[in-house]
Amino acid sequence: MANNTFTLSNGLRIIHTFSPTDVAYCGLCIDAGTRDEEPQESGMAHFIEHLLFKGTTHRKSWHILNRLETVGGDLNAYTNKEETVVYAAFLKENFERALDLICDIVFNSTFPQQEIDKEVDVIIDEIQSYEDSPSELIFDEFENMIFSGHPLGRNILGNPNRLKEYTSEDAKRFVQRYYWPSNMVFFVRGNIPFEKVIRLCEKHTNGIVLPQGWKRQERIKPAPYHAKEQRIHRDTHQAHVMLGCRSFDALQGKRTGLYLLNNILGGPGMNSRLNVSLREKKGLVYNVESNLTNYTDTGTFCIYLGCDIDDVNQCIDLCHKELQKVLDSSFTDAQLNAAKKQIKGQIGVACDNFESNILDMAKAYLHYNKVEELHETFQRIDNLTPQGLQEIALELFNRENLSLLTYE
Numbered sequence: 587m588a589n590n591t592f593t594l595s596n597g598l599r600i601i602h603t604f605s606p607t608d609v610a611y612c613g614l615c616i617d618a619g620t621r622d623e624e625p626q627e628s629g630m631a632h633f634i635e636h637l638l639f640k641g642t643t644h645r646k647s648w649h650i651l652n653r654l655e656t657v658g659g660d661l662n663a664y665t666n667k668e669e670t671v672v673y674a675a676f677l678k679e680n681f682e683r684a685l686d687l688i689c690d691i692v693f694n695s696t697f698p699q700q701e702i703d704k705e706v707d708v709i710i711d712e713i714q715s716y717e718d719s720p721s722e723l724i725f726d727e728f729e730n731m732i733f734s735g736h737p738l739g740r741n742i743l744g745n746p747n748r749l750k751e752y753t754s755e756d757a758k759r760f761v762q763r764y765y766w767p768s769n770m771v772f773f774v775r776g777n778i779p780f781e782k783v784i785r786l787c788e789k790h791t792n793g794i795v796l797p798q799g800w801k802r803q804e805r806i807k808p809a810p811y812h813a814k815e816q817r818i819h820r821d822t823h824q825a826h827v828m829l830g831c832r833s834f835d836a837l838q839g840k841r842t843g844l845y846l847l848n849n850i851l852g853g854p855g856m857n858s859r860l861n862v863s864l865r866e867k868k869g870l871v872y873n874v875e876s877n878l879t880n881y882t883d884t885g886t887f888c889i890y891l892g893c894d895i896d897d898v899n900q901c902i903d904l905c906h907k908e909l910q911k912v913l914d915s916s917f918t919d920a921q922l923n924a925a926k927k928q929i930k931g932q933i934g935v936a937c938d939n940f941e942s943n944i945l946d947m948a949k950a951y952l953h954y955n956k957v958e959e960l961h962e963t964f965q966r967i968d969n970l971t972p973q974g975l976q977e978i979a980l981e982l983f984n985r986e987n988l989s990l991l992t993y994e
Contacts, residue, residue: 597769600774601771601773605775605940608777610777611944612688612776613674614671615670615671615771616670616672616765622805623737628745630757631665634665653683681776693765699754716743726741727818731814735809737806763803773945775940816990819994825993825994828990829902830988830989835884840978846975847979851889851912854875860875860891864904882953902990915976
């Protein structure tokens with residue numbers, strides 16, 4: 587189904603898609619994440635996300651928490667390297683209630699110091715919980731290794747000691763740099779007329795005037811990549827392994843081929859090559875997977891696995907063996923057609939998750955001002971050739987290009 591788009595006079599872009607259900611979703615996707623922090627602002631983007639719920643010029647924190655809860659709705663937010671997203675799920679008749687609340691906390695938050703002092707302890711608990719989960723922590727440490735010295739390598743949660751020093755003025759300075767309508771996308775999915783969406787967005791963002799001369803701070807592209815290896819001793823029951831490299835940004839044409847290769851190697855299917863090799867045949871792991879992350883100017887490809895400490899080197903060798911198979915010989919037409927059929931089915935099923943789907947759409951529209959239709963995605967997949975996939979493999983999968991991080 588086609589999406590509706592509109593841009594308000596204040597620069598806020600709106601994307602809307604119809605859904606026949608009684609449940610709707612809406613939110614603001616803000617073009618500000620961890621990579622947009624200054625060196626002295628470690629964790630600030632995520633810090634702001636927490637504080638948005640702590641009071642505005644119109645509401646105290648208790649009123650914010652109750653505004654949607656009392657009608658059975660759900661208000662949520664998350665931060666990553668390039669975006670902060672505030673969104674809600676609700677019954678369609680409560681659309682204006684949700685829109686009003688989201689606009690209020692994004693544009694009118696006051697960041698009271700007494701709330702900051704309390705919330706810092708909450709975030710530090712979150713950091714400690716995260717550090718107790720090496721299977722999650724290793725992903726951030728791997729990005730820190732391959733983006734060493736660049737903001738993309740920063741931990742999203744920040745540094746506990748620095749968080750304790752933040753004030754209301756620190757939070758306001760970050761918001762003043764990035765929290766403007768022209769640096770955001772409002773997204774909505776539901777059985778809500780598009781004309782009503784536009785009218786209510788105009789109503790609830792009226793009067794938010796962009797400062798004269800405001801210009802979004804340009805992001806710095808990472809320096810050239812060089813493979814690294816790091817083995818860290820950690821007192822854990824099992825070893826954790828990351829093997830990978832930088833890859834393609836979200837607009838690079840080769841990303842589709844890598845997306846398919848990633849699915850073949852370590853996607854969610856139990857028939858992925860890495861799962862068959864390491865788990866089904868050898869019984870060495872409970873979980874092995876490969877993942878892609880696409881940023882606006884770069885990306886990552888990585889393989890993650892957890893295994894017995896004594897099996898680390900064998901597991902790494904088996905991963906290289908599967909990558910080498912792709913390097914040495916191209917896929918047959920039958921193999922490629924089967925892989926295409928599988929991934930198109932997975933994409934189709936994923937599109938049935940309305941919340942995840944609209945969040946992905948919002949992110950795409952924020953950065954690229956367009957959202958690809960499902961048939962366009964399928965066409966790109968259909969156009970992939972065995973030769974094209976092998977060229978991507980030759981560019982990325984050779985041993986000299988792969989970085990290794992282990993917790994042993």
